[in-house]
Amino acid sequence: MKLLQITCAALFVTAGTMTVTPVFSAGNSGNTCNSGYVWDETAKKCVRKNSENEMEYRFQQGRDFANAGQYEKAIEMLQTADASDKRVLNYLGFSNRKLGRIDVGMEYYRQAMAIDPEYTLVREYYGEALLQKGDLTGALQQLATIQKLCSSRECGEYQQLSGHIANYIRDTES
Template sequence: MRIAASRICRLTLAFGLAAGLAAPAFAVGDENDETSPPPKTETTTKCADGKVWDKDKKECVDAKKQSFNDDDLYKFAREFAYAGQYENAINILNLAKNQSDPRILNYLGYANRKAGRFELGMSYYRKALQADENYILARSYMGQAMVEQGDVQGAKVQLVEIRDRGGENTWAYRALLQSLNGYRTY
């Protein structure tokens, strides 16, 4: 009996470790992790007037005059948004070809909200969730906005949605929970 119990314990531990290794893991600043602030690049450390860093040309360029893809534009916009350059973020996001991309819509919401256009920001969060109801980062930012406006019940609904969509162990969940507990987040 003891041998069987010990064997079950080892199998359970091995399964748990294997399951943990199979889950995606993101290091802080990993470019695949949408939830951590992007690393600062030349776009926000060397460029001015809303210009972005072109790695190939090794200079600051006007994004409107270049042919950056939506992923590049998204990364530039995130960096601008986290640097507090909300208008630059919005201008870059408006250049994206796919204006229905939930990532683009979410950051249009974030940048507009942070720039003081709360209702416009909320409308973008709603559009992001219409495009992908499982996009928990949009739910987190929307919930944080609700907390800022005093809609604690609405924020709690978003927290439950994040949890129920498998996001309980994510930054999106923790950030909204912290916001509900009175901590300032993003």
């Protein structure tokens, strides 16, 4: 029992004394932490809550919701994350676009590209949005930029957007 208590606690050493502070409750699965702590998926443990950990957690949760097709939940979570994070802006754009709010999504994409013009994932999604708006030329420009940034046609974002463009051309020609 004492071993279990030690494995479920954080040890703090200050001025030669050792204090054992529980981080999460016994019997907990380990992914819900006590007040002042947040679950760190990378470390697989509760860590002292700070804004960087919390914002990363919120981004990851929002991204996971978006990738699962739960776009409203994604937006709700991402809106509580760091609004200056290009990844947050990208997934806000993605989720809004998937809900049919293409112009809103495109604005988030533009904000993300303003932060990092070399962020190829946002350029790929922006290219998809341009296709949804019927702007093949704009999508081709994004594809060319992605190719330049990746320096190879093996880039996943290049392959994705290239496939969407090919489908768009095929569908508009038939």
